[in-house]
Amino acid sequence: MSSAVVASLLAMHSGGKKYLPALQSSQQAEQKQQLWKVTTMDPKFAEASQLFGRFNAALTRNDFDSCTNLLSQLKVMLTEFKSLPPLFEKTPNTTHELTLAREVYEHAVILSVKMEDQDAFERDFCQLKPYYxxxxxxxxxxxxxxxxxxxxxxxxxxxxxxAEFHTELELLSPSALENPCIKHAVELEQSFMEGAYNRVLSARQTVPHQSFVYFMDLLAKTVRDEIAGCSEKAYDYLSISDARQMLLFSSDEQLMEYIKEEHPDWEVKTGMVFFQKAKETAHSKEIPSLQLINQTLSYARELERIV
Amino acid sequence: MTREVEMKDRTTPSNSVSSAIPSTLQHLKEIASLVETGSYSKEVRRIARAVRLTIALRKKLTTPVIASFLDHALGQGSEAHIRIFVYLPKDDEHDMEVDTATSANLAPVKHLLPELEIYCYLLVLLFLIDQKRYNEAKACSSASIARLKTLNRRTIDVLASRLYFYYSYSYELTGDLAEIRGNLLALHRIATLRHDELSQETLLNLLLRNYLHYNLYDQAEKLRSKAPRFEAHSNQQFCRYLFYLGKIRTIQLEYTDAKESLLQAARKAPVAARGFRIQCNKWAIIVRLLLGEIPERTVFMQKGMENALRPYFELTNAVRIGDLELFKSVAEKFANTFNTDRTHNLIVRLRHNVIRTGLRNISISYSQISLADVATKLRLDSSNPVADAESIVAKAIRDGAIDATIDRAKGCMVSKESGDIYSTNEPQIAFNSRIAFCLNMHNEAVRALRFPPNTHKEKESAEKRRERQQQEQELAKHIAEEDDDDF
Structure with a gap:
């Protein structure tokens, strides 16, 4: 377990809003590397941990190109350790190898967030999950x-x-649900389902971890679309300033652009936004004769079978 | 959690009256001969009957009875006998010797049927579980499974499926379910290759149970959707399957399908399986609440379930009224129950439904109400209740939960007059679905009818006899004619 990670966790608990520096300074990485060298003589392991040190340094520098490079090398290297999932063979170095591999994938996930790559996130997370x-x-x-x-x-x-969100949630123990990082996400989902969107937005101020911000920004976009969808059903019309406020735009121009792109059916006139309501089709003027005939015939067929 | 109840109810009486021993032994011997004839005539039905009879005898089993039965069935000193005998507890060796002395002489050395051997494993395993010797049961079941893998006979399938069940059960009792997952998967594969549908059914359920035990809903669903499905062979297994399916669907928010599965499972389950039915009902209640339905009071008043369903009754009450405070207090009051039932996360989801119901009540009662009043009525405790109320109402309108509009300028919600439902196609659709349900029910009932197997056969044989007699007569006539010709 690295001291830097603990430090970042502590900072997270104490500050919350504070920007956290990248996980590791290169100096600390070197220290850890040496520690590992003492504990093991396995050359393959030493090589991997050395590479991981370089990867960490690159991650701290936000040098994403070399990060991805090093990461793919590391992943290839990890395939040679037999103690890792799915083999789980017993080797003298099991604990160290597992810990190293877990840290590699953890950092891979962090890297994918930094690079704002959701597919990579999913991939890396799936690889990481067995370790948890x-x-x-x-x-x-x-x-x-x-x-x-x-x-x-x-x-x-x-x-x-x-659905997947809830499936993941079921895997967590009650104590895990109390953890601020998990709780944050759970509460967000609740507010989201209820429709309390301003609560979702204000949650951005209270993110428990700095890397959450990226997803919170994405969520804000989703929320805007949701609000727009709700508004057009709930209101007949809105004043432009109200609409701008509700859809979280800083200027009327942005609002106009958004309307043009996403909702061309909305009408803007005399300082108001009018929502074109889909006319209700509830009242049936016609009798759906074909459907009725089909149904009646099927009843007759079934009844015949009974009698 | 579910079928164990059935087992826990059975207490093993220790007072083995000496007269009971021979009669139980006699019963066992009869069952063994049933297994034998079943094996020779390849009639699976007989073996299924043997298993049923054994379950009925369970209470009366004692070590000496089983010991002497093993001697009788397997022959003392045979390989199988040695293999199985080690698992029997050695507490009353003395009694045993007396019995073996008589039966050992009688037991003829014969070719041992694999069915009989597997049956003995099952018997010993049942006994060990009843005696709460779970570790021995684990060892015994593992050995039997290893033996089963080498056998491929259709007459064993019934016994095998029971053995799989108790194999998994003994591991569950000691909390080591995760250990046997790989093994179960391998067994399921073998059963599939051998077209052993009964075992497939049982093993699939065991695997689902195994996954759900650790809340691995994702894996469970992946397995379920890819495993081969066929018409159910055993009602019990089908019930379990439906229950697991319902649970998976609930977690994945497919409430309508989940409700159907859970209610069907609860209906199909035998009356004796009270624990199972309670579980089904608990889940079904939550799913119905999540769907926005309010279960009827009779659901909670079912015989023998009132107490178990009490927390869910109060929960339903809170949702029905749409009172967030009451809902919170109920959820806290019964937090332990909900945690052990592992429904806690579902109840968290319900909060949203409570708000919806509350909102619907308000919308029905008022034609126009200010958003501030809505917020106080819903008891939304947040920094900006009016803004919250506004977006909540807006979402409810979009989702079709209430029919209203919001007047932003006045800051109030205006309910719309509800139209005449009979001017739409709605009633006709509802009527049609009811008719379809009734007709379907009738068809399924007809399909489920069972005819005694022999009537059909006898008729056939009678026909055959007539045919044969006719042929014989013809032949006789022919011969007679020939005879006539000769002369």
Whole structure:
């Protein structure tokens, strides 16, 4: 377990809003590397941890190109360790190898957030997950576990994959649900379902982890679309200033552009936005004769079978 | 959680009256001969009957009875006998010897039927579980499974499916379900390759149960959707399948399908399986609440379930009234129950429904109401209740929960007059779905009718006899004619 990670977790608990520096300074990475060298003599492992140190340094510098490069090398290297999932073979270095691999994938997830790449996030998270679920009895829990699980929940929420969101939620223990990172995501989902959108937006101010911000910004866009969808059903018309305020635009021009792009059927005149309501089709003037005939025939057929 | 109730109810009486031993033994021997004839005549039905009879005998089983039965069935000193005998608890060795002395002489050395051997495993396993010797049960079941893998006979399928069930059950009792997951998957694959549908059905359920035990809904659903499905062979297994299916669908927010599965499971379950039915009802109630329905009072008053369903009754009450405060207090009061039922997360989801119901009540009672009043009535406790109320109302309107508009300038919600439902096609659709349901029910009932197997056969044989007699007569006539010719 790295001291920097603990420090970042502590900062997260104390500040919350504070911007957290990247996970590791290169100096600390070197220290850790040396520590590992002492504990193991396995050349492959030493090489991997060295590479991980370089990856970390690159991540701190926000040098994404070399990060992706190093990461793919690292992933290839990890495939050679037999103690990792799905093999879970017993080797003398099991704990170290598992911990290293877990940290690699954790950082990969963080990297994908920094690079704002949702597909990479999903991929890396899937690779990371076995370390939390299946390997939890082999290595001590990671301090990064809950922030990353929280991030994943948030991602599912942003992508509107609510069913998967709940499936993931079921896997968490009651104590995990109390964790601020998880709770944040759970409360967001609730507010979102209720329709209390301003609560969703104000939650951006209270993110438990700095990497949540990226997804919160994405969520804001989703929320805007939701509000627009609700408004056109709920109101006959709105004044432009009200509409701008509700849809969270800073200027009328932005609002006009948004209307033009997303909702061309809205009408803007005399300082008002009129929503064209879809005319209700509830009243049936015609008798659906074909359907009725079909139904009646099927009743007759069935009844014949009974008699 | 579910079918265990059935087992826990059975207490194992320790007072084995000496006269009871021979009669139980006699019963067991009869069952064994049933298994034998079933095996020779390849009639699976007989073996299924043997299993049923054994379950009825469970209470009376004791170590000496089983020991002497093993001697009788397997023959003392045979390989299978040695294999199985080690799992029997050795507490009253003395009694055993007395019995074996008599039966050992009688037991003829014969070719051992695999069915009988597997049946003995099942018997010993049942006994061990009833005696709460779970670790021995685990060892015994694992050994039996290993043996089963080498056998491929259709007559064993019934016994095998029962063995799988108790195999998983013994591991569940010691909390090691995760250990056998790989093994169960392998067994399921074998059963599929051998077209052993009964075992497939059982194993699929065991796997689903295994996954759901650890809340692995994702894996469970992936397996379920890809496993081969066929017409159910056993009602019990089908009930379980429906229950697991309902649970998975609930978690994945497919409430309408979930409700159907859960209610069907509750209806199909036998009356004796009270624990199972309670579980089904609990889940069904929550799903119905999530769907915005209010379950009728009779659901909670079912015989033997009042107490178990009490927390859910109060919860329903809170949702029905649409009172957030009451809902919160109920959720806190029964938090322990909900946690052990593992429905806590679902109840968190219900909050949204409470608000909806409350809103609907308001919308029905008032033609126009200010948003501030809505916020106080719903008891929204947030920093900006009016803004919250406004967006909540807007969303409810969009989702079609209430029929209203918001007047932004006046800051109030205006309910629309509800139109005449009979001017739409709605009643006709409802009527049609009811008719379809009744007709479907009738068809299923007809399909479920069972005819005693022998009547059909006898008729056939009678026909055959007549045919044969006719043929014989013809032949006789022919011969007679030939005879005539000769002369």
């Amino acid at each position: 679920t299946d390997a939890c009895d082999r290595i001590p829990p990671s301090p990064q576990e809950y922030p990353i699980l929280g991030l994943n929940l948030l991602r599912l929420l942003v992508q509107n994959r609510i």
